[in-house]
Amino acid sequence: MHSSVTFLHAADLHLDSLFKGLRHIPANIFKEIQESTFTALNHLVDKAIEHRVDFVLLAGDLYDHESQSLKAQIRLRRAFERLADENIAVFLSYGNHDFIKGDSFDVEYPDNVHIFPGESVTSIPFYKKGEPAAAIYGFSYENRAVYDNKSSEYEPADGEFPFHIAMLHGSVATNTEHDSYAPFQLKDLLNKQMDYWALGHIHKRQQLHTNPPIIYPGNIQGRHRKETGEKGCYLITLDKHQVKQTFLPLQAIRYEEAEVDIQDCLTPSQAEKEIMRQLPKYSEPSLLYLKITAKEKETLTLDEVMVQELIEVINEALVEAFPWQYIYHYKIILEEESSQLADAFLKNILAESDTAFIREGINEIYQHKDARRFLSSLSDEEEQAIQADAYRLLNKLLRKERAK
């Protein structure tokens, strides 16, 4: 009987899923970004081989049915084949994005890949040199959602297995941030006498419990503004006496949020230098969401065109650096704006312009037969933001016009 197993636990690969919030990205780095989920997958395989793991657990959402990418599945197959060459097994369950009945391509995976076949929890034994080494438990989403609490279905398999490892794609019942699929309570999991809970679905890395470990490894590559920082998988070694867990970063590109302060800058070139100086540095390429705190000066007008030019200049330099960086979005926070707000003429109009009023105006484009195909409908927050922005703009324009 083997006294230890070593494996990688990853989830939410979302291969080839589309990135959010990217605009006007230069072609060379765009290609890199577009490839980044696959690069991270390759890193995962590299790590598995490097650490000579026994198997790899993939807890759901390997790819998105929404993206409908054959490439995702082919690359996945190639990754599995690489693992097969090294005699590393793969246990995977499908999640809410790659559910079984979804419209996926029928790509066949090699024999080292073990897929949990349906929505009831089953166990798959893992043998190491002919000896039973671990029992892996899990289930796959057959449809877009699973609303049942599945934790009660995890029951130890027959036979002598030194370790019991459970895979679950879902979230804690109280979680409101995400769709609460396969909801569970922490105490339900703890009651199950599993040696390890390999969770998936939540993209932010977190450890719900230490012994036994109950871990969301997060996704392996950030894809939008909210998925910042290091992304990767866990290297787990279970033996009779202890559990070793190590987080291995896999991301090809980091999403980061940065704040810079250029209140003291008097000229655009000073502002450029100051922003460059204050930008954080990372060892991988990074996509930055920049918050710029600024103050308008006589010599430094911070209108839309000006700031955009400034960012473009900075981006030109950043893209050439190694590793490259790119400010994909920014936000200017101007200090005195509030005091200058509200033209007397407009004093009553904000209350007047309700959602219906705004919608009526913008429907021209959002309901346009061509445009609406490509535009997602606006959320309330977005509408409110438009209202606020419009009011601010109007005030600014009037102020300028009156000043002439």
Added chain:
Amino acid sequence: MKIKEITIYGFGRWVDQTFSFSNSHLITLLGNNESGKTTLHQFILYMLFGMTKKKGDFYRPKTSSKLGGRMVIEHSSEGMIIIERLEASEIRCFGSDGEERGPSWFSDLLGNVNKETFQSIYSFSDQDLAVLEGMKESDLSELLLSVGLTGSAAIYNVEKKLTSELQKQFRPSGTKPVINEKLRELRVKDKQAAESKQLEKSYKEQIEKMHALEKKYILKKEQIAVTNEQLEKEKQLEKILPIRKEMLRISKELQALADVRDFSLDNQEQIETLHADMSHVDRELRSQQTAIDTYTEKMKNLESISLPDKEKEQLNQFLNQKSEIALMIERQKTLKQDYNYKTREIAEMIQEKQVHITMDDLEQLDLPFYLEKEWAVLRKERESIHENLADNMRQKEQLIQEQLRIQTECKAVEKELLADVHVEELQQRINAYQQTNNLDKTQQRYMDQMLNQMLQEKLKQARFVVIIGVMVALGAALIGYTGNMPWLYLLSLASVVGVYYYRRVQQQDIKNIKQEQESWQTNQSEPETDVTEAEYLEAQEILKEQQALHRQMHNLKAALQQIISQIEVNEAVRYDLTEQKQRLEERIVSQQKQFPFLQAVDVFYWQDIYHLLQKLLQLTNEKNKLKKELDRVKERISTFSAQVKKWFEQQNGAASEISLEEMMLTLEKIQQQEQRYQYERGQLAQWIKDVQNKQSVLTQKKQYYKEELDKQLKAAGAASVEIYAEKKARKEDYNKLDARQEELKERIDIMLPEKWQQKWTEESLEFDNHYKNIKDQELALADYEEELEQLKSQQAEQKLRIEQLESAEDISLQMHQLAMGKEELEDLAKNWAVQKTALRMLTAAKKQYKDTYLTLVMEAAQIYFKEITRNQYDTIYSPAAEQPFQVENSKTKQRFRIEELSQGTRDQLYISLKLAINEVMAKTSGLPFLMDDAFVHFDRERTESMQQVLKRLSENQQVLLFTCHRELAQAVNGEVIILD
């Protein structure tokens, strides 16, 4: 604001004309047609708002090239100001202080009212009133805004800007604007992506196709395999045709032999074996009988030739002793050799060492143990005596030489010495000199010192030499004692003597020195003589020499004395030694007498002789022992030999002169012979017994075989062995054929795979049938192979297609690009939405404004309208949506649209509106009203009412009334300026 003075430089028909207005607010400018009323009205507008160059050219005077003028205006807060315009240029303004101000300053004074607004409110003429006719809601609100709000231009500008900006970004059915362009781009991309996706979606289909092809391929392969099998079968069947024919023939032959088919050959072997066994037993019985006969004969022969028992016993006894005798003979040989060797060794030794002694002497010689020591002592003594004597002689010679040397030296010194008289004389001379010259005491002291020093040195030297000498003597003695080297004792003695002698000489020297010292001291007290210094010095010199010579002489004598005494000692020693030597010689002679062989040998070698003799004696002993042993052995051998000889004589009757060894060999041979006879007899007896036993067994066997054979034959159904043989031959033929049949069957079995074996018997025996079948199958097979190839290539193509799809990564890129495009569109759309919302907010704000003030304006207008129309109409409905103004009859409550009203009432409505707007909205109240024949369509009553209104109006604002109607001018009761 009041116009106080108008000066026209040149405008239309007016050239260099000035009009001054009184303080009255209501000024009527009365003139006939063509009197320049309208031109003047236009001039005022020109002064306030300027005009285009084209219009300016229109008003350029015919008589003068000058175009322009100036106005003095009284302003409620700024006081008197002057404005001036020339041509179509900018306005020049001067404040009450005469300082020039910018155009905007004046514009501010006008409350930012532009020409159009001014005209629509303050300027009344036929045309101006008609403007209101088509007025719509938006126009009205514009009008209100521009009149009522300072900075309305800014609002207007922002509105314009936003509108144009929005136009640039998006038009619902345009193509150029940015968003439209983006949309077009996205449509193209989306279409491409959709196509790619469609292609990608076909992947599933392609995979299915691939599977179908694979299935087909497998089926085809199976078909080929089946056909191949068929073909193979036909070929094999063709091959087995000859075999089958042979089988047919054989089965016929077998039919003929059917009667013996059931004849059992099971007992065949048994019967034959039994038969053979029986005849074999017979043969054996016969041969054994002959053997018995032969053995018996042989036995008899043997018994006749072997020896009687007694003789045999004797023989054995002899042979038992044989080994002992052989050992003895061997022993005798070695002993003889050893004896001879010893004898030779002794002889050789004597010969070699040349000792005068015979072997017999040796046998009687007796060498006591002490003799060796005694001889050694003799030798040593003799050696030491010889050495001492030699030393003694050497010493003697040395001493004599020394004596001679000293004696000659003495003679030499004696010759030098002066007589005592001379010395004395010299002494006296010195003393005489010293008396005159004080002897230098220092010299004396010096002398003293010198002598002391010499003395000390001598003593030191003496001590050193004595110590060295003693050490040498002791060392020599010690080494001599330990190393057993007696000659070193002599060295020690000599060194003692040497030291002793040296010491004596030293002491002599010391004594001399002391004497000299003393004599030196006594000499000082000698009487003095009178002598010269030269003499003195000479005498002193001579004396010194003499003293030295004396000393030398003295020394020499002492040495001589010593030598003489040494010679005496030497002689005494020599005498002793000679005596000792004589005694020794005597002892030697006595020894030589006792042992004559020593006579020829020097004492020095006696010790060696002793050792030699010892060795010789030992050898002689050994030789004697050998001799004894040899004799004993010889005796034993001769006894045995005699016995044997006797036995032979008994056997052969005559003794033959043969050696013992030959006899022994013969004996052995005889014994061997006897033993062989014995063995053969025993064997023969055993054989006979064995054969007899076998005979009885065989007889039994034969009986048994016979019974068995009879039984077997009976069972086989044959009366005799011969009948059985005949039947057997036929059965064997049958079996052979049957076996062949089986063999052929087996061959077919081997040639045909199992699955075809069942059927082969049914197949036709015709060759042509198979041939045709084979050809058919081969043709079919060729077709199938071709089809298989096609399937294979289709599969390859399909595989390629799938691989292409799998490697087509640009689909993903397209999707991502499309997504980014959408994001970009989203941005553009949001940006547009913000601007659009901003514009709409502005419009809404304007509407709010209008809504607030329009009601007020309408109320005021109604009051004016009612008054002017003398209560004919009491309500005005403002334009709404596409609806223009409407009025309501106060009595009939009927509503009328503008076009339904008479011209007069229409004008009255407009005037009421204008007055109402002025009343409600105008911030910078007091702009002058310019009314140019506005009341032409009024009836008398309404003109009167209007006059009342004008009167009231002019209480606050200046009203310039241009008219050609004198009665109207008089009726309004203001200042009248007549134009002509």
